[in-house]
Amino acid sequence: MMKSAIAQLNTALQQAIVKAFGPDLADTDPILVSTNNPKFGDYQANVAMSLARQLKDKPRAIAEKIVAQLDVSHLCKPPEIAGPGFINLTLKAEYLEHLLRQVQQDPRLGVEPSKTPQKVIVDFSSPNIAKEMHVGHLRSTIIGDSIARVLEFQGHDVLRLNHVGDWGTQFGMLITHLRQVCPEAITSSGQIDLGDLVVFYRQAKQRFDTDEDFKETAREAVVELQAGSPEARKAWQILCDQSRQEFQKIYDRLDIEIDERGESFYNPLLPNVVKDLKASGLLETDQGAEVVFLEGFQNKAGKPLPLIVRKSDGGYNYATTDLAAIRYRTQQDKADRIIYITDAGQANHFTQVFQVAQRAGWVPESVEWVHVPFGLVQGEDGKKFKTRSGETVRLKDLLDEAVRRSRTDLEQRLAVENRQESQDFIQTVAARVGIGAVKYADLSQNRTSNYIFSYDKMLALQGNTAPYLLYAYVRVQGISRKGDIDFDDLGENARIHLGDETEFALAKHLLQLDQILAEVESDLMPNRLCQYLFELSQKFNQFYDRCSVLQANEPQRTSRLMLCDLTAKTLKLGLSLLGIQVLERM
RNA sequence: GGGCCCUUAGCUCAGUGGAUAGAGCAACCGCCUUCUAAGCGGUCGGCCACAGGUUCAAAUCCUGUAGGGCCCGCCA
Numbered sequence A: 001m002m003k004s005a006i007a008q009l010n011t012a013l014q015q016a017i018v019k020a021f022g023p024d025l026a027d028t029d030p031i032l033v034s035t036n037n038p039k040f041g042d043y044q045a046n047v048a049m050s051l052a053r054q055l056k057d058k059p060r061a062i063a064e065k066i067v068a069q070l071d072v073s074h075l076c077k078p079p080e081i082a083g084p085g086f087i088n089l090t091l092k093a094e095y096l097e098h099l100l101r102q103v104q105q106d107p108r109l110g111v112e113p114s115k116t117p118q119k120v121i122v123d124f125s126s127p128n129i130a131k132e133m134h135v136g137h138l139r140s141t142i143i144g145d146s147i148a149r150v151l152e153f154q155g156h157d158v159l160r161l162n163h164v165g166d167w168g169t170q171f172g173m174l175i176t177h178l179r180q181v182c183p184e185a186i187t188s189s190g191q192i193d194l195g196d197l198v199v200f201y202r203q204a205k206q207r208f209d210t211d212e213d214f215k216e217t218a219r220e221a222v223v224e225l226q227a228g229s230p231e232a233r234k235a236w237q238i239l240c241d242q243s244r245q246e247f248q249k250i251y252d253r254l255d256i257e258i259d260e261r262g263e264s265f266y267n268p269l270l271p272n273v274v275k276d277l278k279a280s281g282l283l284e285t286d287q288g289a290e291v292v293f294l295e296g297f298q299n300k301a302g303k304p305l306p307l308i309v310r311k312s313d314g315g316y317n318y319a320t321t322d323l324a325a326i327r328y329r330t331q332q333d334k335a336d337r338i339i340y341i342t343d344a345g346q347a348n349h350f351t352q353v354f355q356v357a358q359r360a361g362w363v364p365e366s367v368e369w370v371h372v373p374f375g376l377v378q379g380e381d382g383k384k385f386k387t388r389s390g391e392t393v394r395l396k397d398l399l400d401e402a403v404r405r406s407r408t409d410l411e412q413r414l415a416v417e418n419r420q421e422s423q424d425f426i427q428t429v430a431a432r433v434g435i436g437a438v439k440y441a442d443l444s445q446n447r448t449s450n451y452i453f454s455y456d457k458m459l460a461l462q463g464n465t466a467p468y469l470l471y472a473y474v475r476v477q478g479i480s481r482k483g484d485i486d487f488d489d490l491g492e493n494a495r496i497h498l499g500d501e502t503e504f505a506l507a508k509h510l511l512q513l514d515q516i517l518a519e520v521e522s523d524l525m526p527n528r529l530c531q532y533l534f535e536l537s538q539k540f541n542q543f544y545d546r547c548s549v550l551q552a553n554e555p556q557r558t559s560r561l562m563l564c565d566l567t568a569k570t571l572k573l574g575l576s577l578l579g580i581q582v583l584e585r586m
Numbered sequence B: 001g002g003g004c005c006c007u008u009a010g011c012u013c014a015g016u017g018g019a020u021a022g023a024g025c026a027a028c029c030g031c032c033u034u035c036u037a038a039g040c041g042g043u044c045g046g047c048c049a050c051a052g053g054u055u056c057a058a059a060u061c062c063u064g065u066a067g068g069g070c071c072c073g074c075c076a
Helices: A002-021 A047-055 A059-069 A093-104 A135-153 A169-181 A194-210 A212-227 A230-254 A263-279 A318-331 A344-359 A395-417 A423-443 A466-483 A501-510 A513-523 A526-546 A556-577
Strands: A032-034 A043-045 A080-082 A086-089 A119-123 A157-162 A283-286 A289-298 A304-310 A337-343 A368-374
Touching: A002 A032, A002 A043, A002 A047, A002 A059, A002 A093, A002 A513, A047 A059, A047 A086, A059 A080, A059 A086, A093 A501, A093 A556, A119 A135, A135 A157, A135 A230, A135 A337, A135 A368, A135 A395, A135 A423, A135 A513, A135 A526, A135 A556, A169 A194, A169 A212, A169 A230, A194 A212, A194 A230, A212 A230, A230 A395, A230 A423, A263 A283, A263 A289, A263 A304, A263 A318, A283 A304, A289 A344, A304 A318, A304 A344, A318 A337, A318 A344, A337 A344, A344 A368, A395 A423, A423 A466, A423 A526, A466 A526, A466 A556, A501 A526, A501 A556, A513 A526, A513 A556, A526 A556
Parallel strands: A119 A157, A119 A337, A337 A368
Antiparallel strands: A032 A043, A043 A086, A080 A086, A283 A289, A289 A304
């Protein structure tokens, strides 16, 4: 909504510049930005300073000449010139009221879908078969889901892909080990749970690292599997199914949808990847391995670094799989934008793989490839997040703990306030708040930096947390219950009239949703949406504190009800794009 | 040796060219006969790591330095 206001102001300023200084300046950018302080109005045009040298005049004089030609009276109060030559613009109340009215009648809250919808692939989560999901998967899963949700809302055709680690040497050792110690686990399904599997995996890994004979047998098992032996194949299938069921439990809890397309999917395509690299002349043999030498990457001796696409033992590795995936995603899926959500440590790998794909001519110019990196999850000591005994934290345990703590907080509050609530209510609120807190804590940080994980901070009842935002939403629902208000039926003549400064602040913020979503769409930074929603909640709480709603006289009462309704709808939509569900009461 | 990222208030972090750098937490002081005080207001707190450069304008862009993290040939 405010995007259109900016566009109109931009055009008007450009016209004024031309009127003042002639057609030579037709393409001048008015440098129109939001102000950082309400006392300077809503927007400021900074163009006068930038033109000073070119026009050989003082910025303030230039600003005056522009303002003399500027006609924005239908949108703004009279422009003011301040400081060295800023042109300050303040939107009129009537114009804001008009915009708010439009937003309220629009199920998309004034956010227009993209005019150039794309086919987008979001590659995220990607746990490994036969291993538990742990904190390391948390960020990819949560950030990827949110980015996918925003892009879907913006009208793009999004394919959410789970590139699970379901292939490779680990299956050789796992199958070999299980044949010896627990054969029933790989002959029929449902015999062992993932916890057992993880233990077996650990044992297998240890044997693989220390026992040469075992290592050899495991290698043979890999070959067997790759050759399609029915028995090995079945074992592999069972292991995958078992893990898949466990992953699904986590995804269900997190309310995340994702399509599995694991590494094994690309298996049949790998030989052609190498073959085509050879045909393109990029492939070289080095120390028995098939490699492509990279441009701009050097090893310790200063020689070009190779990307290995076929190991000396003839096997393929993750680089090969990723190359096959890039090719499949551009050529079969016809993706316009491919987004990888992985930790920052893989930045080199992706740059390298993409370089090779590009040099091989597999990626059209029009396709945007983007690695969305994120930092490590650290404990409160700043070190890698571990349990007290030094183990990796299982995602399941992490979520359980968040919900448990959220439940304890809630029960204490109920006791203090002498409230009686059903077990069902307690369970639902604890789960939504706990899971929401985990998600919000992660999403609200700039993802590129490391992230210090703290239950206490994420579940804090005040500050930039999920509970704070959820509470703002609940407050609106409280008004609706108390006043028996149907927000969808406020009457034909319902109008917004802005009076108090908190009403103006809230109204202007509400109208910025479209800009924020456009930013997230291009920058892929969900923390901007978090920041927006947090500020919205703050502005709502300020309004709530200053302006009584139900006790107000008409037409103020209806106007304020509309502001409440818009706030709630915006919070609900925004939170849903973060993958967080709201509550009616808490 | 090479590459990527980070360094902003006591703590956790926003802020990728515009006015006196912002939140939250922590500390201290106020505000519930009134829609859930899980709230609101206020006080305190910063050579934006350092040094140069570009610009009318730099926390923001460029170069260099220091400190921290991560990655770098057959794991993913």
